[in-house]
Amino acid sequence: MSKPVLVIGxxxxxxxxxxxxxxxxxxxxxxxxxxxxxxxxxxLDKTFPTxxxxxxxxxxxxxxxxxxxxxxxxxxxxxxxxxxxxxDFTVKILRKPRYVDWDKCTGCGTCTERCPVKVPDExxxxxxxxxxxxxxxxxAVPRKALIDYSHCLRLNPPPDLKEKAKGKPLCGACEKVxxxxxIDYNQQPEIIELNVAAIILATGLExxxxxxxxxxxxxxxQNVYTNLEFERIVSSxxxxxxxxxxxxxxxxxxxxxxxQCVGSRDVRFNHYCxxxxxxxxxxxAILAKELLPEVDTTIYYMDMRAFGKGFYEFYKRAMxxxxxxxxRGKVVKITERQDNKNLLLFYEDTIHSYMKxxxxxxxxxxxxxxxxRITAAPVKTDKGGFIQIMDPYMDTVTSTTEGIFxxxxxxxxxxxxxxxxxxxxxxxxxxxxxxxxxxxQTIITSGERA
Amino acid sequence: MKATPYISxxxxxxEIIELGGKGIFKCYQCGACTAxxxxxxxxxxxxxxxxxxxxxxxxxxxxxxLVPWLCNVHGDCIEACPRNANPCEILASLxxxxxxxxxxxxISRWWYFSTLKKKLLAIIILSGISILGLLSLFSTSxxxxxxxxxxxxxxNLLPIxxxxxxxxxxxxxSNGYRMYKFVGGGKEYTVxxxxxxxxxxxxxxxxxxxxxxxxxxxxxxxxxxxxxxxxIMYIFLVLLYLIYxxxxxxxxxxxxxxxxxxxxxxxxxxxxxLPFVKRVSKSQxxxxxxxxxxxxxxxxxxxxxxxxxxxxxxxxxFNDLHIYSLTYVVYVIHIGIVFPFLILExxxxxxxxxxxxxxxxxxxxxxxxxxGEILE
Numbered sequence: 001m002s003k004p005v006l007v008i009g010x011x012x013x014x015x016x017x018x019x020x021x022x023x024x025x026x027x028x029x030x031x032x033x034x035x036x037x038x039x040x041x042x043x044l045d046k047t048f049p050t051x052x053x054x055x056x057x058x059x060x061x062x063x064x065x066x067x068x069x070x071x072x073x074x075x076x077x078x079x080x081x082x083x084x085x086x087x088d089f090t091v092k093i094l095r096k097p098r099y100v101d102w103d104k105c106t107g108c109g110t111c112t113e114r115c116p117v118k119v120p121d122e123x124x125x126x127x128x129x130x131x132x133x134x135x136x137x138x139x140a141v142p143r144k145a146l147i148d149y150s151h152c153l154r155l156n157p158p159p160d161l162k163e164k165a166k167g168k169p170l171c172g173a174c175e176k177v178x179x180x181x182x183i184d185y186n187q188q189p190e191i192i193e194l195n196v197a198a199i200i201l202a203t204g205l206e207x208x209x210x211x212x213x214x215x216x217x218x219x220x221x222q223n224v225y226t227n228l229e230f231e232r233i234v235s236s237x238x239x240x241x242x243x244x245x246x247x248x249x250x251x252x253x254x255x256x257x258x259x260q261c262v263g264s265r266d267v268r269f270n271h272y273c274x275x276x277x278x279x280x281x282x283x284x285a286i287l288a289k290e291l292l293p294e295v296d297t298t299i300y301y302m303d304m305r306a307f308g309k310g311f312y313e314f315y316k317r318a319m320x321x322x323x324x325x326x327x328r329g330k331v332v333k334i335t336e337r338q339d340n341k342n343l344l345l346f347y348e349d350t351i352h353s354y355m356k357x358x359x360x361x362x363x364x365x366x367x368x369x370x371x372x373r374i375t376a377a378p379v380k381t382d383k384g385g386f387i388q389i390m391d392p393y394m395d396t397v398t399s400t401t402e403g404i405f406x407x408x409x410x411x412x413x414x415x416x417x418x419x420x421x422x423x424x425x426x427x428x429x430x431x432x433x434x435x436x437x438x439x440x441q442t443i444i445t446s447g448e449r450a
Numbered sequence: 451m452k453a454t455p456y457i458s459x460x461x462x463x464x465e466i467i468e469l470g471g472k473g474i475f476k477c478y479q480c481g482a483c484t485a486x487x488x489x490x491x492x493x494x495x496x497x498x499x500x501x502x503x504x505x506x507x508x509x510x511x512x513x514x515x516l517v518p519w520l521c522n523v524h525g526d527c528i529e530a531c532p533r534n535a536n537p538c539e540i541l542a543s544l545x546x547x548x549x550x551x552x553x554x555x556x557i558s559r560w561w562y563f564s565t566l567k568k569k570l571l572a573i574i575i576l577s578g579i580s581i582l583g584l585l586s587l588f589s590t591s592x593x594x595x596x597x598x599x600x601x602x603x604x605x606n607l608l609p610i611x612x613x614x615x616x617x618x619x620x621x622x623x624s625n626g627y628r629m630y631k632f633v634g635g636g637k638e639y640t641v642x643x644x645x646x647x648x649x650x651x652x653x654x655x656x657x658x659x660x661x662x663x664x665x666x667x668x669x670x671x672x673x674x675x676x677x678x679x680x681x682i683m684y685i686f687l688v689l690l691y692l693i694y695x696x697x698x699x700x701x702x703x704x705x706x707x708x709x710x711x712x713x714x715x716x717x718x719x720x721x722x723x724l725p726f727v728k729r730v731s732k733s734q735x736x737x738x739x740x741x742x743x744x745x746x747x748x749x750x751x752x753x754x755x756x757x758x759x760x761x762x763x764x765x766x767x768f769n770d771l772h773i774y775s776l777t778y779v780v781y782v783i784h785i786g787i788v789f790p791f792l793i794l795e796x797x798x799x800x801x802x803x804x805x806x807x808x809x810x811x812x813x814x815x816x817x818x819x820x821x822g823e824i825l826e
Contacts, residue, residue: 215530265478266532302480330480332530348481353496355485 002026003197003437004072005430006091008079008374011039013408013419014202015061020427022068026434029194030065031093032075034122036140037062039204040409043123043228045235047416048283049314055139055237062141074192075142079376082199086403087437091194097187099147099155100133104182107143109135111174111183119151121239125229128239133174138237147174147183154185197437198403198430201377201387202423205369205409208263208270216262216365221336222248223343223362227258227280230364234287244291246362248341253295253361256288257345259331260301264368272384275413277366278305282315284364285324298325298358300347308415327351334363369413379404386412397426405430459507462547466504469562470743471543473535477501483527483537488660489520492653494819497521501540504547513551516633518544519803519810523670524661525739539743546745549802552629555621558798566746573750573790580789581782583610608692614792621797626805635809639816646815653820654811666737676721677755678804683714684762711766718759722752751800754791761787 002025007018010032021028030037042062044054065071074093081092115131123130123137132151135143149155153171161170175183210218210226218224223246225233236242246253258281263269278301285297304326306312318324329347336343343363349356371385379399380388387406390398399406405426408419466474481498484490490497495517503512518541527537550559561569587606630636641649661667687710694703728740761784768777795801814820 261480261532267534268532302478330482330485330532332482332485346485348484348490348496348498350479350481350496350498353484353499354494355487355490 002431002435003087004029004194005198005200005434006031006079006089006194006196007200007202008377009039009202009204009372009408009410010034010037010073010075011202011204011408011419012041012058012061012416013204013423014039014200015058015065016420016423017200017202017407017427017430018071019061019064019068020424021431021434022071024427024431024435025070026431027070027072029072029074029093029196031077031079032073033078034136035076035098035144035146036136036142037065037073037075038137038139038141040228041416042137042139043125043235044231045238046283046287048279049308049310051283051286059139062139066141073142076146077192079374080191082377082404087197087433089196089199089403091196091199093192093194095190095192097149097189098144099149099152099183099185099187100145101182101184101187102142102144104180105144106180106182107135107140107145108179109145110177110179111145114173114177116171116173117151117153119148124232124239125226127229127232145174145182197434198405199377200423200426200430201374201379201399201404201406201410202408203372203374203410205413206372208368208370210262210365210367213263213269215333216259216331216363217334217336218365221334221341221343221363222246223253223336223341224334225362225364226367227277227284227364228367230284234284234291242291244288244295244362246341252292255296255298255360256285256362256364257331257343257358257360258285258297258299258364258366259345260299260366261330262365262367265302266368270368270370270384272413273305274366274369275305276415277368278303279308279311279314279415281364281366282318282324286318286322289322289324296325297323298327298360300327300329300331300345302328302330308417329356369409371410374410377401377404379406386410397422397429403433458510460509461507462504462509462512463507465563466540466543466547469543469546470745471504471540472743473531473533473537474501474504474540474543476533476535477505477537477540478533480532482530482532486526486530488524488526488657489522492657492821493520493814494821495520495814497527497537497541500544501537504540504544509551512544513548513632514634516810516813518542518548519807520814521545522658522661523739523742524667528738536742542742543745545803545806546747548629549625549806552625552632552806553798554624554628555798557794558625561794561798562745562747566749569746569750572794576790576793577786581786584782584785614789618792618796622802622805625797625802626809629806630809630813633810633813635813640818641816643816646812646820649820650811650815666739670737670739673721673725676717680714680717680721680759681755683710683717684758687711687714708766708770711762715759715763715766718755719763722756722759726752726756747800751795754787754795754801757787758784758791 004027005021006029007014008031010030014030015037018028018030038058041054041058046052047054047057065073074095076098077093077095079091080094083090111133112131112135115133117132118129119132120126121128121130133145133147135145147155153161154169157165157170207226207228210216216224218226232238233240233244234242244252260277260281264272264274281299285299288295288297304315306315319326328350331345331347333346334343343360345358345360347356348354373385379401382388387410388400389396389406389411390400397405397407407422407426408414463474479498479502481496483497487497497517500512500515500517503515521541523538525538531537546562550562553559658671662671687707691707725740728736729744761780765777765780765784768780
């Protein structure tokens with residue numbers, strides 16, 4: 001039997017690599033930091049350029065992960081240490097405590113209804129709310145509840161309540177209602193040590209913090225959104241149930257502006273292009289037009305990078321069929337009107353060649369992306385923090401360390417089709433290594449505390 | 451519409467870089483410089499476009515554009531530029547290149563593209579000629595009281611001096627006229643003369659007033675104003691002196707002239723000396739404005755003003771201390787500096803910029819490029 005392969009990161013590329021490896025008959029460990037796999041794609045509403053529903057593509061793939069016996073899913077876990085060489089990597093993985101026995105949990109969600117604590121929701125980019133015991137989102141895989149330690153009244157009570165209780169355990173609402181008695185407040189962090197033949201890094205991207213760019217006033221002006229926030233707003237599973245409304249007054253906007261290259265292609269912040277924002281903004285403008293036909297949508301861009309198949313047609317279609325306006329020019333400053341919280345954009349319209357000012361109800365920033373930092377794996381990173389690849393032409397998935405492959409957004413800013421293609425490519429390379437190796441060790445589970 | 455028969459391309463980017471526009475290739479035409487500019491806020495202008503003309507080598511279009519002359523080096527664009535191209539430096543280099551294009555003698559081209567050493571050599575040769583010429587006019591030196599008229603035999607010097615001034619002005623004005631023709635002055639005028647004058651004055655007063663509120667910008671504007679006011683005052687005082695020379699030393703008019711000369715000289719020394727010191731200084735506290743690329747012509751231009759101011763000031767001091775022999779020596783040096791200043795610097799160097807700036811402002815105001823009100 002071949003040695004297992006470790007996939008770090010359960011986004012779309014990690015899922016694809018895992019499934020492909022499993023189909024090759026290789027044992028795979030899929031490690032994900034969040035409670036559920038799915039990654040950034042799970043937060044998207046539609047995909048470009050076909051305007052297909054993102055979760056309709058992703059959810060079957062997520063479910064497929066559970067169907068294979070040779071896939072071991074380790075969600076809510078983090079890789080702490082990677083040692084060794086190709087064919088013989090020793091990996092330490094920290095399984096964070098869920099405080100719910102996932103063997104018993106059925107994902108019914110009764111506990112989440114009863115929980116008294118409300119917390120901003122990470123899945124909805126903190127626009128919505130969840131409870132301290134929660135299932136990340138309805139389509140989560142695995143669909144199991146877990147307790148957020150820092151907000152739970154029982155596990156981490158606020159000091160004033162703790163004094164009142166005088167040593168008695170607080171709350172415990174979830175434990176009372178759980179039909180399968182799955183709640184376990186005494187769960188401890190576990191460390192798992194694995195021996196794997198190859199590692200695939202699919203650690204993905206995170207949004208650049210737009211509040212670092214003071215000119216745009218993100219975080220200061222209520223009606224300025226990031227592109228991921230807008231994606232959640234237009235999504236029917238989002239915090240507003242698919243209604244586009246302004247944060248300041250809850251009214252639907254009449255004019256929405258997208259600002260491209262926010263923090264990307266800018267030597268002050270990130271020098272590289274984020275690759276997908278042009279098409280993503282076009283898609284979001286179309287979605288806004290579909291939801292609110294009267295809305296006036298304008299995209300401020302510098303170069304329209306419609307590089308993929310069907311992208312240029314998609315861009316043309318947005319212009320002609322949906323009436324999305326494109327203005328070439330970089331917005332340098334946004335100011336907020338005091339009376340109605342509308343936003344004023346200052347830019348040079350490079351067609352007419354002079355400075356202009358426009359008023360909008362809502363502004364969406366196409367924020368740059370940054371790679372998630374992975375400190376555990378012994379790989380080299382480039383200037384932007386992306387993991388370096390061996391050869392940009394002939395070997396685009398092998399990192400500088402042999403036996404460690406890098407796919408998806410960890411290597412460069414990519415869109416979904418590219419990420420999936422690379423995932424399959426890395427999977428076959430990893431399975432070649434895995435099949436050459438012989439199993440020496442099985443899992444050692446130690447109960448020691450982290 | 452008349453079709454252009456052909457468009458001439460010329461690779462001028464190397465020359466622009468030589469003149470200080472290091473970031474010319476970095477620009478990717480986003481327009482952030484225009485959108486953040488306090489001047490562009492009140493005008494229908496684009497700085498991005500002239501940079502594109504230069505990148506493409508469209509010399510004809512660049513020659514026609516008067517936008518570089520409207521830049522006042524406020525420097526907001528430097529912080530806003532996403533490519534770190536430093537639009538201020540590029541525009542300064544375009545101004546230099548344009549003034550090369552406006553000049554018909556070719557001396558401007560030599561002046562801008564030669565090294566500092568060659569420029570200094572030319573200045574020294576010219577000042578040597580002028581000093582020798584001055585000494586040849588020497589008649590008698592009277593050491594017990596000051597009389598420049600007798601010292602240099604004014605009736606002989608005056609026609610020569612007037613000739614030099616006329617030559618300088620005619621070169622300057624002919625270059626200015628060429629600029630006026632190049633930018634298409636007289637065409638596409640939509641605003642009446644007095645209306646344009648009113649607009650341009652109110653616009654600049656408003657915009658410079660805004661800039662004066664910021665301490666960094668205030669000191670820069672004041673330095674510039676000192677130089678400008680000093681030169682204007684000097685010209686005025688010299689003209690006054692030539693028309694009404696001093697006869698009686700106790701005449702109040704004499705004191706007016708004396709105080710005026712002191713003020714003008716101090717203004718020049720301070721206005722040119724302060725930026726000189728700041729530009730040379732290696733201190734980290736110095737504002738970025740003084741750390742911008744400076745072309746050798748800028749140094750020479752500033753040096754001229756400083757030297758003229760300093761010699762003028764020394765002349766006044768020595769005169770008032772009754773050290774007449776030193777006054778004569780400084781006077782000879784003073785003339786030796788003024789002569790190359792008039793022959794080289796005014797028509798071909800940096801000191802013709804005020805004329806080009808005036809023409810650019812006038813033409814753009816007549817064309818209605820000034821909005822009239824500041825964009826909210």
